[in-house]
Amino acid sequence: MNSFSSLSHPNIAFIKYWGNRDNTLRIPANGSISMNLSSLETRTTVEASPEFRIDSLTLNNRRETGAVLDRVKVFFDLLREISGKPFYAHVKSENNFPLSAGIASSASAFAALAMVGSKAFGLDLTEKELSILARRGSGSASRSIPGGFVEWHAGKTNAGSFAETIAPADHWELWDCVAVVTEQPKKTGSTEGHLLAGTSPLQAARVKDAPRRLEICRNAILKRDFEALANIIELDSNMMHGVMMTSQPPLMYWSPKSLEIMLEVAKWRKTSIPAAYTLDAGPNVHVICTREYAHRVRARLEKIPGVAWVLSSGVGSGVQMLS
Numbered sequence: 001m002n003s004f005s006s007l008s009h010p011n012i013a014f015i016k017y018w019g020n021r022d023n024t025l026r027i028p029a030n031g032s033i034s035m036n037l038s039s040l041e042t043r044t045t046v047e048a049s050p051e052f053r054i055d056s057l058t059l060n061n062r063r064e065t066g067a068v069l070d071r072v073k074v075f076f077d078l079l080r081e082i083s084g085k086p087f088y089a090h091v092k093s094e095n096n097f098p099l100s101a102g103i104a105s106s107a108s109a110f111a112a113l114a115m116v117g118s119k120a121f122g123l124d125l126t127e128k129e130l131s132i133l134a135r136r137g138s139g140s141a142s143r144s145i146p147g148g149f150v151e152w153h154a155g156k157t158n159a160g161s162f163a164e165t166i167a168p169a170d171h172w173e174l175w176d177c178v179a180v181v182t183e184q185p186k187k188t189g190s191t192e193g194h195l196l197a198g199t200s201p202l203q204a205a206r207v208k209d210a211p212r213r214l215e216i217c218r219n220a221i222l223k224r225d226f227e228a229l230a231n232i233i234e235l236d237s238n239m240m241h242g243v244m245m246t247s248q249p250p251l252m253y254w255s256p257k258s259l260e261i262m263l264e265v266a267k268w269r270k271t272s273i274p275a276a277y278t279l280d281a282g283p284n285v286h287v288i289c290t291r292e293y294a295h296r297v298r299a300r301l302e303k304i305p306g307v308a309w310v311l312s313s314g315v316g317s318g319v320q321m322l323s
């Protein structure tokens with residue numbers, strides 16, 4: 001019996017992944033850049049054995065069935081294929097953040113499964129190979145394998161689509177303060193949303209302009225230039241939501257409260273606090289700032305009526321083995 005445990009973190013994208021060139025392989029339409037979130041943790045244990053008869057998944061002490069388990073089974077089918085081992089796996093995973101916070105837990109989940117799953121199936125993969133494998137479970141998981149600030153190179157083939165660190169976690173003390181405005185699960189998940197990206201007439205322009213935004217974002221991180229970072233991440237988030245809203249059918253992930261917070265954050269930047277907003281496929285607003293402003297950002301967000309609570313995190317490491 002092989003049992004392995006790992007610690008992984010979700011990430012927040014500064015330049016977003018939205019839409020795939022290849023949906024089965026999860027080869028994205030454009031590259032993306034993110035930072036890992038240190039305070040948000042996923043601890044995962046995988047046991048694999050030829051004696052097990054099924055794959056099973058216990059998530060936050062709840063035995064999963066249905067679509068959540070099916071997605072994990074597909075991932076283990078891939079590991080069975082790559083390793084040539086007819087093992088089944090039992091997975092136990094716990095997050096220290098509520099799933100209702102709308103933080104993409106699939107990123108930390110599949111980063112962990114790539115790491116401990118590959119070990120349990122007797123594979124010894126490099127960081128690049130782990131990123132490629134994690135990508136097959138969830139695109140954004142490819143970015144939770146390396147540490148710190150990470151760029152996922154879109155590539156055109158399975159082997160060419162992987163993420164790597166562009167700057168380590170201690171390069172810049174950035175903070176993500178997440179204003180949670182709803183705890184309802186979203187109606188259209190990211191996987192379904194990616195399929196619709198191409199139906200928006202704006203997606204082609206968004207993808208074409210991606211290398212320019214990636215370069216500005218990469219340079220802003222490398223130079224620790226907050227103003228440049230703030231402008232590009234807000235533009236990129238707005239462009240992705242522009243595509244979402246103009247898909248067929250339209251995907252409206254923002255709520256009026258999200259927009260109110262976005263306008264507030266833009267005002268703070270002009271007047272008092274360097275901060276910038278970015279939103280994933282949901283209404284919760286991620287507010288990025290440097291560590292020195294994190295307390296003030298948090299306090300201000302908490303005062304906005306309709307903000308249920310605020311979750312905050314600095315920059316995290318990549319996936320790590322625990323045993």
Ligand code: DP6
Nearest residue numbers: 013016017138139140190191280281
């Ligand atoms: C809006 O990685 O969750 O958060 O590959 O289908 O699992 P799948 O999608 P996922 O998409 C993330 C979309 C996003 C932007 C981003 O994180 O880059």
